[in-house]
Amino acid sequence: MSSATRPASAPPQGRAVGGGLQVSFEFFPPKTEQMAEQLWRAVERLEPLQPRFVSVTYGAGGSTRERTHQTVVRIRERSSLTPAAHLTCVGASRAEVDAVAGRYLAAGITHVVALRGDPPEGEGGFRPHPDGYRDAGELVAGLRALGDFEISVAAYPEIHPEAGSSRADLDNLKRKLGNGASRAITQFFFDPDVLLRFLDRARAAGIGVPIVPGILPVTNFAQLVRFSRQCGASVPAWLAHLFEGLDDDPETRKLVAATVAAEQCRRLLEAGIEEFHFYTLNRADLAYAICHILGLRAAPAEWLAERRAERARQRGRSA
Numbered sequence: 210m211s212s213a214t215r216p217a218s219a220p221p222q223g224r225a226v227g228g229g230l231q232v233s234f235e236f237f238p239p240k241t242e243q244m245a246e247q248l249w250r251a252v253e254r255l256e257p258l259q260p261r262f263v264s265v266t267y268g269a270g271g272s273t274r275e276r277t278h279q280t281v282v283r284i285r286e287r288s289s290l291t292p293a294a295h296l297t298c299v300g301a302s303r304a305e306v307d308a309v310a311g312r313y314l315a316a317g318i319t320h321v322v323a324l325r326g327d328p329p330e331g332e333g334g335f336r337p338h339p340d341g342y343r344d345a346g347e348l349v350a351g352l353r354a355l356g357d358f359e360i361s362v363a364a365y366p367e368i369h370p371e372a373g374s375s376r377a378d379l380d381n382l383k384r385k386l387g388n389g390a391s392r393a394i395t396q397f398f399f400d401p402d403v404l405l406r407f408l409d410r411a412r413a414a415g416i417g418v419p420i421v422p423g424i425l426p427v428t429n430f431a432q433l434v435r436f437s438r439q440c441g442a443s444v445p446a447w448l449a450h451l452f453e454g455l456d457d458d459p460e461t462r463k464l465v466a467a468t469v470a471a472e473q474c475r476r477l478l479e480a481g482i483e484e485f486h487f488y489t490l491n492r493a494d495l496a497y498a499i500c501h502i503l504g505l506r507a508a509p510a511e512w513l514a515e516r517r518a519e520r521a522r523q524r525g526r527s528a
């Protein structure tokens with residue numbers, strides 16, 4: 210097709226995007242009033258994109274138990290969104306973790322992202338609580354025994370730093386899925402081929418559930434480099450080059466970040482991947498722009514109002 214006959218909505222290259230696209234957004238529980246306002250602005254801005262779900266993290270060392278709970282419940286009460294709660298095994302007995310999960314069920318929250326979790330800063334390696342779940346696989350089995358949860362787990366395209374081998378890491382993922390998880394969300398990565406190779410390995414190992422790529426739009430490159438070292442994600446030289454000289458130029462950094470992430474997603478879309486999980490860091494602008502580039506459009510205000518009303522009726526019925 211020549212450019213003269215290409216429909217106005219078609220992207221300049223590649224296939225048309227947006228059709229079957231599904232997204233989810235990850236937030237963290239706010240510490241202060243100001244941070245809470247920022248979070249709610251982000252939630253309201255992203256809500257019309259109709260994400261499949263939005264998730265709220267559980268602080269390292271299990272430090273945000275109450276704040277995570279409050280945030281998840283508020284999202285359910287105040288919006289049309291389906292919230293998912295991250296839950297970890299760190300620093301708590303099985304009975305304590307089960308009690309948190311029970312409170313979620315009672316509040317109508319049935320989607321949990323089940324994780325082993327990272328220890329509090331400065332504590333070195335993960336040490337399970339003497340009466341606690343020892344890893345995410347055990348937590349998944351515990352949740353499955355407790356109630357009818359939808360359970361997502363973590364996956365590592367570049368291998369978890371504590372895994373003995375890529376095979377052992379995949380076996381661990383299979384165990385989590387075998388114990389009752391139905392979706393994996395990946396650690397962030399930047400090279401689309403890294404994800405595609407991981408998906409090939411996972412499919413060859415017999416994993417058939419959705420493995421949703423975790424997309425991190427880069428806002429602070431220096432911080433990214435530190436964090437990537439800890440979690441085993443690689444930072445390609447081309448990415449460093451793109452952010453070179455932009456330390457004091459947040460506006461250009463944002464434009465570059467949106468371009469990089471949109472291009473990453475576009476290449477994955479071309480490879481047939483249609484679901485993405487965005488690490489938003491409680492900011493909507495980049496995630497919104499990337500989704501827009503990929504073809505997602507906000508639902509009309511009337512539709513959203515009707516959906517909110519329907520959600521309120523559902524809450525009323527289940528209360």
Ligand SMILES: Cc1cc2nc3c(=O)[nH]c(=O)nc-3n(C[C@H](O)[C@H](O)[C@H](O)COP(=O)(O)OP(=O)(O)OC[C@H]3O[C@@H](n4cnc5c(N)ncnc54)[C@H](O)[C@@H]3O)c2cc1C
Pocket residue numbers: 265266267268269270271295296297322323324325326327343344345346362363364368369370371372373377378381385394395396397423
């Ligand atoms: C999408 C996503 C969301 C996250 N959200 C949070 C969050 O909210 N809060 C937080 O604190 N952290 C979070 N993390 C980080 C996560 O807690 C860490 O990566 C943690 O180190 C591992 O958690 P896991 O659930 O993957 O652990 P697991 O799946 O239990 O395993 C971690 C590693 O240990 C190995 N392993 C585990 N059990 C065994 C075993 N029995 N024998 C041999 N090897 C074993 C596995 O192979 C794997 O390499 C998140 C990560 C991702 C990808």
